[in-house]
Amino acid sequence: MQVILLKDVKGSGKKNQLLNVSDGYAKNFLIPKKLAVKANKQTVSELAASKEAEERRTKEEEVKAKEIFKKLNKKNVIIFAKTSKEGKIFGSITAHQIAEQIKKDYDAHIDRRKINVPKDIKFVGEHECDVRIWPGIHAKICVEVKEE
Secondary structure, eight states, rough: EEESSSSSSSSTOOOOOOEEEEHIIIIIIITTSSOOOOOOOOHHHHHHHHHHHHHHHHHHHHHHHHHHHHTTEEEEEEEOOOOOOSEEEEEOHHHHHHHHHHHHHHHHOGGGGGGEEOOOHHHHHHEEEEEEEETEEEEEEEEEEOOO
């Protein structure tokens, strides 16, 4: 029997995959537990349409990621912080602060978890960071910390 999986099933397949399984496995396990539906013309065409829509959405997101890359790559992000006389920051500059400043300066929303700060930023000066925008698209930014 051909079925389309609605969820990932360990040992069988991934979501939205068309599979040939035994009749008993489909009728007694997959379909009653709402893990799969029986494949027919309508469900197969719905599956094709959803895959096409997902591909289109992915392409649009990748285009947006490339635009953000053009905005951010090799740019400076200036952050002001309270410091001691020696130039040491009270606390440290976090990825969250960097993400907020990028949003203010460049109107680009970047998740704080996508910003790689190689070491703690605790001193005034320039620090290089890597921003993962999309798989395979990484921008280098320079975080410039100045005294308030």
